[in-house]
Amino acid sequence: xxxxxxxxxxxxxxxxxxxxxxxxxxxxxxxxxxxxxxxxxxxxxxxxxxxxxxxxxxxxxxxxxxxxxxxxxxxxxxxxxxxxxxxxxxxxxxxxxx
Numbered sequence: 001x002x003x004x005x006x007x008x009x010x011x012x013x014x015x016x017x018x019x020x021x022x023x024x025x026x027x028x029x030x031x032x033x034x035x036x037x038x039x040x041x042x043x044x045x046x047x048x049x050x051x052x053x054x055x056x057x058x059x060x061x062x063x064x065x066x067x068x069x070x071x072x073x074x075x076x077x078x079x080x081x082x083x084x085x086x087x088x089x090x091x092x093x094x095x096x097x098x
Contacts, residue, residue, distance in 0.1 A: 050087070053080045 060077045063069060069077065 053083065056080065 057077060057080050060069065060073055063073065064077075
């Protein structure tokens with residue numbers, strides 16, 4: 001306390017500074033929890049989109065055997081296949097890039 005008084009700092013100022021630092025640490029923890037929660041939600045959404053796209057691609061393949069695909073159906077199948085390729089490339093980069 002004597003050092004603080006020599007510097008012209010009151011005890012209340014030190015206590016408020018400690019409170020502010022504790023508040024900042026708790027906010028950082030909350031942000032980290034929200035970040036991890038958002039990452040988990042994003043991962044679940046990606047998995048659901050991959051599964052739904054795979055079922056739709058199978059459906060398009062069945063239709064393709066019965067008749068010629070419409071332009072929109074053909075475009076959907078190309079986009080889904082391109083998306084699978086990009087996912088595979090990104091996974092390879094993340095696995096072997098470390």
